[in-house]
Amino acid sequence: MEVIEILREVSNKIYENVKDLAGTEHAAGDFGRGAGGDISRNIDIIAEKTVLDFLKEINFPCIVLGEECGRVELSKEPKGFVIMDAIDGSANAVRGVPFFCSSLAFATENKLSSITDGVITNLHNGEMYWASKNKGSFFNQEQMNVHNKDPIYKIVGINTSGASTELMKKLHPIFENHNHTRHFGANALEMALFARGLMDIFIDLRDKIRIQDIAAGYLIVKEAGGLLVDADLNPLDADLSYDTRVSFIAAANQKILDEITSQINE
Template identity: 80%
Template sequence: METNEILKEASRRIFEAVKDMAGTEKAAGDFGRGAGGDISRNIDITAENTVLDYLKEINFECVVLGEECGRVELSDNPKGFIIMDAIDGSANAVRGVPFFCSSLAFATENRLSSITDGVITNLSTGQMYHSTKGNGAFLDDKQISVHKDVPLYKIVGVNTSGASQEIMKKLQPVFEHHSHTRHFGANALEMAMFAQGLMDVFIDLRDKIRIQDIAAGYIIVKEAGGLLLDSKFNSLDADLSYDTRVSFIAAANQEILDEILPRKE
């Protein structure tokens, strides 16, 4: 079975396992802090165990890098890394806000740039975004791309949760610009929607993003034709360590990025 198909099947199983949990008492609970540093909820643990059980069932030789479970070695001779945020947007999921997803990616080496496959599933609808390197990006069976025309409304995603005054000052041009800013609470799903052309720029400059949050979005955005840069406007790359935190800027093209977030000389 191709790696992309394995990620898709794992995502389908997550959807079936958690689709009735969101907004109920079953979603909550406190299982301590996961490997990523956030409190693990029951819906997180259920989703992760679903993936781990499936990978063991098919004997997929890999190292899993999970948001909650940490590093799990499923083989002495792994083919690569499964980078897993089984529930991105846990706060939304627990409260019943219908904006959360699963994010699964496969990397051959210890770098973001080695990611070959990614799948993001909207766990409120079951819709699946997926990509394999060199083959484009898709929403279910339809190929998608970033917005290529001049937008009627400029929509900019900006994650400012817990942002410092310094970061807010850096982002001031975004808020002063004649655009509509948004943040829905699940970075992976927002990256997927950006890749679909529903936003023109998506920015997170807080240096808080874990690799699990953006791994699948990384390949989907790139295959959809988007720019994906770090806070210094260089091509985004990083290792897969649990200590790694990144900032990123996704843009449909350089022109709209320069318009919304101009570089300071």
């Protein structure tokens, strides 16, 4: 079984196991802080267990880097890393807000740039976004690309959750300059929507995002033709450490990247 097939199959299993949990009392609970630093909820635990059980069942030789479970070595001779945020948008999932997803990626080395496969599944409706390196990005079975025409409405995704006063001052012109800004509460799924062409640029400059949140989105965006840069506008890359936090901008093209970043206060 190809790696992308493994990720897609287990993503479907997550969907089947959690689709009826969102917004119920069984979604919540407090299981302490996971490896990523956030409180682990029951829906997180169920989703991660689904992945770990499946990978063990098929004897897939890998090291799992999970948002909750941390580093789990499933083989002494691993082929690479499965980077897992089994529930991205846990707050939405617990409250029943229909915007949360699973994010699974496979990397051959300890770098974002070594990711070869990624899958993001909308756990509200089962819609799947996926990509393999040099093979394009897909929404369900249809190949997708970033929006690369002059938009009727310019949609700017921007994550400001927990942003500092200083950062909000830097970003203020973006909100003021008649851009249509959006943030839905699950970075991975927002990156997938961007790759599908539903947003023109997606910005997160908080220095808070973990690798698990963006690993699958990283490849899906690139394979859909998008640009991914760091806060210094250099090509985005990072190691897979739990201590790593990144800022990034995903843009449909250089023109909109230049236009929006020129509005950020220095």
